[in-house]
Amino acid sequence: MGIDTELVSSTSSTLRIATAGSVDDGKSTLIGRLLHDTKTVFEDQLSAVVKASRRYGDGETNLALLTDGLRAEREQGITIDVAHRYFATPRRSFIVADTPGHAQYTRNMVTGASTSDVAIVLVDARHGVLDQTRRHALIASMVGAQAIVLAVNKMDLVDWDEARFLEISAEVQSFVDALPDPVPVTPIPISALLGDNVVDRSANTPWFAGEPLLEFLEAFELRPHGDVGARVHVQRVIRPQGGAHADFRGQAGVVTGGWLRTGDEVTVLPSGLTSTVRALYRWGDEVAEAGPGHAVVVQLATNVDVARGDVLVAGAVIDPLVGDDVVVDVCWMVDRPVTAGSRWWFQHGTRQGHATVLEVQHRLDPTTLERHDTAELVLNDLGRLRLQLGEQVVADQYHVLPEGGRMILIDPADNSTAAAAMVQTVTAAHTNGRG
Amino acid sequence: MTMLHDTRHHQASAHLDALTDEAITIIREVATACENPVLLFSGGKDSAVLLHLAVLAFAPARLPFPVMHVDTGHNFDEVIEYRDRLVHEWNVRLVVASVQESIDKGRVVEDTGPRASRNRLQSVTLLDAIAEHGFDAAFGGGRRDEDKARAKERILSFRDRQGRWDPRQQRPEPWAMLNARIRKGEHLRAFPLSNWTELDIWRYIARHDVPLPSIYFSHRREVVERDGMLLAVGGPVELEPGEMPFEATVRYRTVGDASCTGAVESHAADVRDVLAEVAAARITERGATRADDTFSESAMEDRKREGYF
Numbered sequence: 001m002g003i004d005t006e007l008v009s010s011t012s013s014t015l016r017i018a019t020a021g022s023v024d025d026g027k028s029t030l031i032g033r034l035l036h037d038t039k040t041v042f043e044d045q046l047s048a049v050v051k052a053s054r055r056y057g058d059g060e061t062n063l064a065l066l067t068d069g070l071r072a073e074r075e076q077g078i079t080i081d082v083a084h085r086y087f088a089t090p091r092r093s094f095i096v097a098d099t100p101g102h103a104q105y106t107r108n109m110v111t112g113a114s115t116s117d118v119a120i121v122l123v124d125a126r127h128g129v130l131d132q133t134r135r136h137a138l139i140a141s142m143v144g145a146q147a148i149v150l151a152v153n154k155m156d157l158v159d160w161d162e163a164r165f166l167e168i169s170a171e172v173q174s175f176v177d178a179l180p181d182p183v184p185v186t187p188i189p190i191s192a193l194l195g196d197n198v199v200d201r202s203a204n205t206p207w208f209a210g211e212p213l214l215e216f217l218e219a220f221e222l223r224p225h226g227d228v229g230a231r232v233h234v235q236r237v238i239r240p241q242g243g244a245h246a247d248f249r250g251q252a253g254v255v256t257g258g259w260l261r262t263g264d265e266v267t268v269l270p271s272g273l274t275s276t277v278r279a280l281y282r283w284g285d286e287v288a289e290a291g292p293g294h295a296v297v298v299q300l301a302t303n304v305d306v307a308r309g310d311v312l313v314a315g316a317v318i319d320p321l322v323g324d325d326v327v328v329d330v331c332w333m334v335d336r337p338v339t340a341g342s343r344w345w346f347q348h349g350t351r352q353g354h355a356t357v358l359e360v361q362h363r364l365d366p367t368t369l370e371r372h373d374t375a376e377l378v379l380n381d382l383g384r385l386r387l388q389l390g391e392q393v394v395a396d397q398y399h400v401l402p403e404g405g406r407m408i409l410i411d412p413a414d415n416s417t418a419a420a421a422m423v424q425t426v427t428a429a430h431t432n433g434r435g
Numbered sequence: 436m437t438m439l440h441d442t443r444h445h446q447a448s449a450h451l452d453a454l455t456d457e458a459i460t461i462i463r464e465v466a467t468a469c470e471n472p473v474l475l476f477s478g479g480k481d482s483a484v485l486l487h488l489a490v491l492a493f494a495p496a497r498l499p500f501p502v503m504h505v506d507t508g509h510n511f512d513e514v515i516e517y518r519d520r521l522v523h524e525w526n527v528r529l530v531v532a533s534v535q536e537s538i539d540k541g542r543v544v545e546d547t548g549p550r551a552s553r554n555r556l557q558s559v560t561l562l563d564a565i566a567e568h569g570f571d572a573a574f575g576g577g578r579r580d581e582d583k584a585r586a587k588e589r590i591l592s593f594r595d596r597q598g599r600w601d602p603r604q605q606r607p608e609p610w611a612m613l614n615a616r617i618r619k620g621e622h623l624r625a626f627p628l629s630n631w632t633e634l635d636i637w638r639y640i641a642r643h644d645v646p647l648p649s650i651y652f653s654h655r656r657e658v659v660e661r662d663g664m665l666l667a668v669g670g671p672v673e674l675e676p677g678e679m680p681f682e683a684t685v686r687y688r689t690v691g692d693a694s695c696t697g698a699v700e701s702h703a704a705d706v707r708d709v710l711a712e713v714a715a716a717r718i719t720e721r722g723a724t725r726a727d728d729t730f731s732e733s734a735m736e737d738r739k740r741e742g743y744f
Contacts, residue, residue, distance in 0.1 A: 014450045081605060083586040084579045086632050093450045095630060107607045114609040143609075235460070236467040240496040248495055254460050283455060284494035295459040295492075308467060333607050347612060350464070406610045415616040420609035 014093045015217055018112040020136035021122030023101040026153045030192035031085060031098045032063025037199035040087035082112040091218045101132060106380040107333035110139055110420050117222055119145040125158045129171045135366035141181045144402050146223055150187040156194055160204045165189045178369055188213055228401050229316035230260040233349035234308055238297050250297040251306050256403040261289040264314040268306050269394040270322045275300040309351035311394040320396050321426035324389040328421035334411055337376040345410040346389055354390030398422035451638050458627040459492040461590060465625040468615035469572040476502040478514035479690035480647055481576030484636050487645050490525055501528040505561050507553040508535040509671040509693040517648040532564035552695045558742040562598040565622055572623040580632045584736035590629050596620040598742035633720055637713050641706045653686045653701050664697030688720040
């Protein structure tokens with residue numbers, strides 16, 4: 001049942017896309033073009049953009065104004081923060097994160113890329129591959145995008161030169177091949193401004209045998225994550241006070257990693273207590289089974305101690321890792337640098353606690369992919385930290401199960417989100433007793 | 436043809452499943468991470484869907500927080516009647532924050548004239564009520580597809596002690612992990628419907644039979660045409676010289692302050708008709724029906740900075 005469901009939904013499920021690339025490579029224009037050519041743009045939105053284009057002195061209707069929603073963005077003609085846009089074709093629904101190209105807004109690019117299945121990395125055909133192109137391809141692969149579309153844009157400005165297209169494609173391909181987590185790359189020559197190879201095949205690229213962008217995205221088959229066994233990070237205990245359900249006690253959370261069924265044996269981590277699933281509820285109704293992404297309430301057969309932050313594990317194919325000594329890859333997102341000995345809050349699953357940095361292991365140079373010894377990471381740096389957590393976590397390696405391997409760090413000084421972190425290893429070296 | 440229809444139906448249905456799970460997860464997370472949340476309820480379709488999801492999120496337990504209606508005093512009677520019926524049937528606690536009281540206390544000064552609207556005044560009433568009740572998080576039905584400024588908003592959006600939104604200093608939200616830590620006096624706005632479109636809202640209403648105020652469906656009403664919108668006559672809208680009221684078959688696509696929410700001509704009498712109409716629509720719901728958002732390109736951003744919903 002579980003497998004059949006995944007087969008059916010793999011081609012028809014929603015595709016989440018993020019755009020990436022340097023400033024002025026045409027990311028917002030491309031999104032505007034996709035929205036416009038799939039007839040997603042409403043008449044009042046288009047007329048507002050036509051008016052605004054005239055006011056800002058743009059020659060043609062500036063489709064980027066459809067997504068650059070902040071006043072400062074329109075005035076400066078740049079994207080500062082992620083904009084989310086939605087469109088659907090008869091074949092598929094799409095959620096698009098239009099992300100900023102400026103290095104100073106890399107943290108917002110990470111936010112956009114983190115939830116995306118496919119990253120569209122744009123390159124201006126005239127300027128070729130830039131540092132930001134490499135940085136964004138690296139981030140997309142780090143956060144687990146399943147594919148990169150290399151959109152070689154502004155091909156009209158290089159006279160649709162096939163040699164130029166192949167040169168850029170080869171350069172990106174060799175960079176991606178060298179990444180710690182290589183991702184398949186599909187190059188497409190486009191003009192976002194004129195619409196070539198975005199929705200419709202271009203007559204200007206007879207030498208290009210591949211699909212236009214939208215066709216590729218519609219047909220892209222999401223690779224379901226392997227079944228590692230079900231986990232539920234408990235958000236909350238549901239306990240009606242009195243009334244007809246006074247004896248009801250259930251654990252609310254999201255299923256990840258596999259399928260959970262009535263009658264399954266369950267281990268509560270980190271305590272190790274066991275029970276079985278008496279009943280499952282989704283959207284208030286009882287269901288026989290629940291799969292990845294389903295928001296459920298789990299009713300256990302026995303009254304074991306389960307609280308927010310605990311994890312219910314059933315049918316583990318790969319056991320989750322339990323411990324408080326954690327190595328993570330991070331993107332650093334705040335001005336305050338991170339150094340050995342510095343203290344933060346961590347948030348993992350539904351658990352929060354103290355985190356002390358044991359060591360800054362390296363900084364990753366996003367253009368050369370070299371690892372440098374360093375005493376600190378600063379804003380927008382990518383690197384690796386070893387953390388001592390104040391409590392044990394029940395985690396997965398990020399590449400095994402992203403939902404169990406993602407973490408954020410929070411600055412206790414002002415509560416800002418300081419880092420996106422991806423779990424590499426978990427050990428219980430500093431634990432005394434449990435786990 | 437049938438194949439295409441089936442595929443489309445399946446993909447739309449799977450998409451709505453995922454949105455439903457996501458919204459319930461957000462509601463549970465924020466309600467548990469925060470101490471004293473509240474759900475903002477206008478009586479409109481988005482807040483009806485939000486409340487329906489919130490009730491499901493904690494079933495069979497009772498909704499563990501109250502709902503708050505910011506009452507401009509310029510209401511459609513049908514909406515107030517609907518609000519009171521719903522909170523009774525769904526067993527939720529209602530708090531009303533009154534714009535009229537804010538005016539009486541001198542917290543805000545009301546505009547006058549035929550185009551006066553209390554829409555903007557709501558922000559002050561809302562922030563006062565949040566402070567008075569000590570709410571640390573307010574759920575709203577805002578959707579990113581409504582407006583360009585909303586498209587930039589995080590799922591969990593930070594507000595400083597003055598209730599202000601700073602679009603340039605938003606907390607990054609990788610993997611949609613929600614950082615709910617705040618200091619005293621600050622608060623959060625949570626938007627579980629961030630990734631929904633107008634069509635998704637109507638599909639959910641159809642799937643779960645969510646009750647709505649009757650004005651969402653076609654009815655005869657005396658209206659006047661102003662700036663390309665049809666405004667109801669007989670309520671807070673004052674006629675300007677030369678304006679001729681007439682009767683039309685209309686429905687509302689959004690429900691807001693009666694002084695600035697327009698109707699559209701429509702014969703859509705039930706949810707099925709409305710779904711067909713929305714799927715074919717060529718104008719956004721706000722562009723068609725909300726005078727408050729058509730003032731300037733940044734109207735929504737400016738109001739959001741001041742603490743608007």
